Amino acid sequence: MLRKAGLVMALVLVLTLALPTVAYGQGSGGPKEKWCSGVKIVFFPGGPAGGVFAVNVYNGALQAASDLGADVDYVWSDWDPQKMIQQFAEAMAMNPDGIAVMGHPGEDAFEPLVDEAEAKGIIVTSQNTTLPRIESRYAGSGFGYVGQELYATGYNLGNEIIRRAGLVSGDRAMVWGLLSQPTRGLRTQGVIDAFEEAGLTVDYLEIDTATNADPPAGIPSFVAYVSANPDVKAVVTDHGGLTATLQSYLEGAGKGPDDIYGAGFDLSPATVEAIRSGYTDLVIDQQQWLQGYLPILQICLTEKFGFSGLHIDTGGGFASADNIEMLAPLVEAVIR
Numbered sequence: 001m002l003r004k005a006g007l008v009m010a011l012v013l014v015l016t017l018a019l020p021t022v023a024y025g026q027g028s029g030g031p032k033e034k035w036c037s038g039v040k041i042v043f044f045p046g047g048p049a050g051g052v053f054a055v056n057v058y059n060g061a062l063q064a065a066s067d068l069g070a071d072v073d074y075v076w077s078d079w080d081p082q083k084m085i086q087q088f089a090e091a092m093a094m095n096p097d098g099i100a101v102m103g104h105p106g107e108d109a110f111e112p113l114v115d116e117a118e119a120k121g122i123i124v125t126s127q128n129t130t131l132p133r134i135e136s137r138y139a140g141s142g143f144g145y146v147g148q149e150l151y152a153t154g155y156n157l158g159n160e161i162i163r164r165a166g167l168v169s170g171d172r173a174m175v176w177g178l179l180s181q182p183t184r185g186l187r188t189q190g191v192i193d194a195f196e197e198a199g200l201t202v203d204y205l206e207i208d209t210a211t212n213a214d215p216p217a218g219i220p221s222f223v224a225y226v227s228a229n230p231d232v233k234a235v236v237t238d239h240g241g242l243t244a245t246l247q248s249y250l251e252g253a254g255k256g257p258d259d260i261y262g263a264g265f266d267l268s269p270a271t272v273e274a275i276r277s278g279y280t281d282l283v284i285d286q287q288q289w290l291q292g293y294l295p296i297l298q299i300c301l302t303e304k305f306g307f308s309g310l311h312i313d314t315g316g317g318f319a320s321a322d323n324i325e326m327l328a329p330l331v332e333a334v335i336r
Contacts, residue, residue: 009086019242034069035225036300038099041065041072042091044084044129046102048213052268052331053240053288055128059334061100061290068300076207078213079241081105081181085113092117098142098299103129106182110134114143125298125309129184139309143301146294148286148315150183154190154238156283157263160318162198164282165234169199172231176205176222177238178212187265188238207239215241219252226253229312232260240288247279267319269329275324285327286315289335 004061040320043061047054058074065072075091077084081104091099092113101127114124114134119143126135126148135143161167174193177188188204195202205225205304211218212336216236226232235250237243243264250260264271265284274280294312330336 015118021094032262034067034306037069039070039300039303040094040096041070041098041100041296041299042075042094042096043072043100043292044075044077044087044102044287045292046104046125047079047241050242052215052270053266054079056268056288056334056336057143057292060294061296062292062295064296065290068296069299070296072296077102079104079239080209080213081109085109088113088117088229092122095120095142096122096247097124100123100124100295100299103127104181106184107131107133108182114138116245123299123302125293125295131183135309135311137154138325139311142298142307142309144295144298144309144311146291146298146312146314148187148259149283150186151190151221151312153284153286154192155194155267155313157191157195157236157265157282157318158191159198161234161236161261161263161282162194162200164320165196167200167261169197169231170201171205172201172229173234173236174225174229174232175236175238175327176207176218176242177236178207179204180206181295185332191236191238203232207242211242212239212325215239215245216248218242218245219249223253224250226255226260231234234261234263237262237264239264240268242270243280243283244270244274246271247274247277250279267327267336269331271319272324272328275319275321278321283319284315285317285319285336287317287336288314290314 045054045058075087085105117124123142125144130145168250175191179185179188246262261279263282267285
């Protein structure tokens, strides 16, 4: 994980430092613009302003805009796929040079809009959730991807939970996810498949709209589930905000840190504390700051130099009690 992150950051630094600046003013001693100055971008951090996960993505995009000089507008969507589609249409009307989207609405919903944007000469790229059919069509025009490989990430987490928690055939596990979202749901499906292949009894709960936007709203649902299934041995929250709330869910259900193996996705300050206290045992770290920085860089590279789309997997590492103290300072700085 650290080696891959190091290579990506090295690429960012090389490109940021090595690409030319654009001089203006009188003589060689005049002020200089950053090399992506004048490029207008609309960027989707995904969730509510200041929300868990989305704030890391936003901070990455802010840093890229500062480093490169791009002019970026930020659009907050509360993780609502319908809102993302409406906002994309509104973003097109602004005639930016590029739009960086969260892929949660899926390809069928996005495809006609992306076709329209590309026909207008707007560069589109995606983060967090893949849109492979669209990416394949427009990669040459700068459509890239920064984020996890969804199904594989979920499947790998499921197998790692089985191994670390010592789960065996017949044990009960709950997966709280987003199967209703056609592409985003692949991560949830990966966890379920790994569990079912091991013979576990899997209970699936769909994250409702209220909990998706405001994770503490899900406490009554979680408490009701645990009350009805007291033999549950593992719980997976397939959502960064829900993972950050996992300790509150367990405490609400009257469970201690060693009663249920808790796992999920994405680091946050609350998740760091839950790992330290034992309420959360395993988290996939998909390095969401990069999902903000690199799409801005992608659009700048395409707009200024005609680079094609880059496909970058950020979701290969696990966080647990074994390495949380190394990661904690970065999480507190809202970088990881």
